[in-house]
Amino acid sequence: MTTAPHRLRADAARNREKILRTARTLFAARGGSVGMDEIAKEAGLAVGTLYRHFPTKADLIGAITSELSDRIFTALDEAVARIDAGGSALEELTTLTERISTAAGEDRTVKAAMSNLGIEAAPELKDRAMAGLARIVEAGHAEGTLHPDVTAADLVLTMSTLPGDELPEPARRRWVTLILRGLTHRS
Amino acid sequence: MTTAPHRLRADAARNREKILRTARTLFAARGGSVGMDEIAKEAGLAVGTLYRHFPTKADLIGAITSELSDRIFTALDEAVARIDAGGSALEELTTLTERISTAAGEDRTVKAAMSNLGIEAAPELKDRAMAGLARIVEAGHAEGTLHPDVTAADLVLTMSTLPGDELPEPARRRWVTLILRGLTHRS
DNA sequence: GCCTAACATGAATGATGGTTCACTATAGGT
DNA sequence: ACCTATAGTGAACCATCATTCATGTTAGGC
Numbered sequence: 001m002t003t004a005p006h007r008l009r010a011d012a013a014r015n016r017e018k019i020l021r022t023a024r025t026l027f028a029a030r031g032g033s034v035g036m037d038e039i040a041k042e043a044g045l046a047v048g049t050l051y052r053h054f055p056t057k058a059d060l061i062g063a064i065t066s067e068l069s070d071r072i073f074t075a076l077d078e079a080v081a082r083i084d085a086g087g088s089a090l091e092e093l094t095t096l097t098e099r100i101s102t103a104a105g106e107d108r109t110v111k112a113a114m115s116n117l118g119i120e121a122a123p124e125l126k127d128r129a130m131a132g133l134a135r136i137v138e139a140g141h142a143e144g145t146l147h148p149d150v151t152a153a154d155l156v157l158t159m160s161t162l163p164g165d166e167l168p169e170p171a172r173r174r175w176v177t178l179i180l181r182g183l184t185h186r187s
Numbered sequence: 188m189t190t191a192p193h194r195l196r197a198d199a200a201r202n203r204e205k206i207l208r209t210a211r212t213l214f215a216a217r218g219g220s221v222g223m224d225e226i227a228k229e230a231g232l233a234v235g236t237l238y239r240h241f242p243t244k245a246d247l248i249g250a251i252t253s254e255l256s257d258r259i260f261t262a263l264d265e266a267v268a269r270i271d272a273g274g275s276a277l278e279e280l281t282t283l284t285e286r287i288s289t290a291a292g293e294d295r296t297v298k299a300a301m302s303n304l305g306i307e308a309a310p311e312l313k314d315r316a317m318a319g320l321a322r323i324v325e326a327g328h329a330e331g332t333l334h335p336d337v338t339a340a341d342l343v344l345t346m347s348t349l350p351g352d353e354l355p356e357p358a359r360r361r362w363v364t365l366i367l368r369g370l371t372h373r374s
Numbered sequence: 375g376c377c378t379a380a381c382a383t384g385a386a387t388g389a390t391g392g393t394t395c396a397c398t399a400t401a402g403g404t
Numbered sequence: 405a406c407c408t409a410t411a412g413t414g415a416a417c418c419a420t421c422a423t424t425c426a427t428g429t430t431a432g433g434c
Contacts, residue, residue, distance in 0.1 A: 009380060009431055035421060046383045048425085057422065119353050147368070163348055166306050169223055175344055180370030181334070196401055196410060222391055233413040235395085244392065382429065394434105397411070400421085404405105 016053050018043045024064055031108040032061055065113055069125060072113070075099060076132040089139035089146065094180060096136075097158065101176050102134075102169075104162045111164035118160030129156060142186075147185045154183065203240050205230045211296075218295040219248055232344030256312060256336055259300070262286060263319040274275055276326035276333065281367060283323075284345065288363050289356075291349045298351035316343060334372050341370065 008016065026034045036057055037105035042048045062090040079092040104111040117129055133155040140146025158179055163172055195203065209230040213221045223244055227234045241247035266279040290299040306317060320339040327333025345366055352360055 006380090011431070012381060015382085037421075039386095047423085048384065049382050051423070052381070056422090093248075115353065118350075118358070150365075153358075154361065154365060157354075157358060157365070161348060161350055161354075161362065163305075166302065166424080167348075168345075171305070171340075171344060174341065175348065178341060178344070178369040179366070180369070182365040182367070186373040198401070201409060202412085223393080224391075234393085235414065236412050238393070239411065344402090377434085378430100378432100381433080383425105383427080385425100386419100387424075389422085392417105392419085395412085395413105395415100397420105398427075399410100400408100401410080402408100404407085 012053075015043075015045055015049055018045065019050055019053055019060070020063065020067075023060055024067075024173070025062060025111045027061070028107040029114065032057075035062075037082055061109075064109060068107075068113055072100070072103075072110070073128060076129070077150070080132050080135045083136065083139045088144050089136055090184060093136055093140065093146075093155075093183075094176075097162075097176050097180060099160050100159060101172050105167070105169060105172050106165070108164060114160050114162055116160075117156060126156070129159075133159075139142050145185055147183055150183050158183065160186075199240075202230075202232060202236060204242055205232065205292050207250065207254075208249070210247055212253075214248070214251060214296045215294040217245075219299065223247075231272055233260050246295045248296075251296060255294075255296055255300055259290075259297075260285070260315060260319070263316070267319050270323065270326045277371060278324055280323050280327065280333075280342075280370075284363050284367060285360075287346060288349050288359050292354070292356060292359050293352070295351060301345075301347050301349055304343060313343070316346075316347075320346075325356070332372055334370055337370050345370065 010093055019039070023039050026039055026042060036050055037047055039060075040050045050060070054063065075096060079096045083089050083092050093128070100110070100114065104114055117126060121129075130152050134152040137146060137150060137152050137155065140150070141148060167175070206226070207346055210226050213226055213229065223237055226247075227237045230237070237247070241250065262283060266283045270276050270279050287297070287301065291301055304313060317339045320342040324333060324337060324339050324342065327337070328335060350362055354362070
């Protein structure tokens with residue numbers, strides 16, 4: 001993709017990892033409002049070093065958000081795979097929603113990424129999400145467990161409005177229950 | 188309540204209103220991130236004047252949020268009154284949710300106030316909300332239109348997670364439909 | 375062991391935004 | 405008309421941040 005001709009020097013590679021690890025933790029706990037200075041200090045480095053690796057704060061956030069997207073899409077793909085292998089769509093949807101809800105409660109980056117999906121996410125990401133969710137919706141309709149008029153867009157809506165750490169865990173759990181009730185077919 | 192011995196001078200009263208009017212509009216459109224300088228300029232006043240009336244930005248936001256709470260509680264009380272007068276709980280809940288959803292989409296202060304209800308709102312406010320919503324829940328159970336295990340806390344959850352202007356109007360409408368489906372009794 | 379391209383450092387810069395205050399203006403009672 | 409308590413003004417102050425850059429350090433090829 002990028003030209004990337006140079007192998008990183010050993011110390012540089014080490015520092016890069018330290019930065020990513022630290023930023024992951026701080027962003028998870030307190031969101032994108034943590035300062036670059038604090039990230040650097042916490043990583044035991046100077047700000048300048050941080051900027052050598054990530055020319056902009058947006059770049060740093062982007063790198064971390066990107067890692068995250070991978071993990072989330074993996075979970076989605078696995079759910080779809082299990083459904084294709086004969087698994088229950090309702091069960092997979094439930095588990096997936098619960099997992100993302102928990103993650104959104106524990107990591108503000110997850111919450112932010114999810115909120116973004118609903119609105120200004122790169123079309124590329126949104127399309128990939130829609131594609132996976134569409135498979136789940138299809139299977140749910142075939143199963144008769146999903147309300148007939150529910151669409152993939154509804155699931156995007158569901159995922160993107162999942163509450164974050166502003167709500168305590170029990171409330172988040174309850175929330176998932178209520179939402180899924182609205183999506184599933186009346187028995 | 189407060190000692191409030193002094194009548195405001197005419198020009199001061201006029202300016203106070205100008206400030207509130209302007210702040211209402213700006214906060215509605217862009218949230219609490221609008222600067223004090225901008226509010227003052229837009230109101231045709233100097234910042235110092237703004238600070239004479241509201242010693243702190245938090246005070247200004249508080250004043251506006253407070254006005255808002257009144258309007259929202261009025262809507263809630265009216266809904267309860269109509270139910271007491273024999274109206275349908277389901278219908279009132281639907282209308283109330285739709286109204287608040289629309290308001291949250293058009294006014295960021297509403298959205299913020301609602302989000303706050305879920306978490307760090309003054310117990311006084313939360314209690315008042317719970318009381319009104321409890322009446323609706325009761326009536327809904329009696330009617331058989333609300334899912335038996337739904338509680339007032341669930342309605343607080345519903346109201347406090349209503350999406351704001353990050354979602355377009357149709358998505359907000361759809362969202363209300365889905366949520367209400369999760370709350371109402373399976374027919 | 376030397377040398378230098380890579381890398382790290384952290385004080386300084388510039389932008390933003392809340393808040394203050396010494397000074398000026400005026401409403402409204404006399 | 406006059407006086408003064410009230411009110412208004414806006415430049416300046418300060419804290420917070422992202423970002424830069426002149427200077428010092430070091431990994432790793434020779």
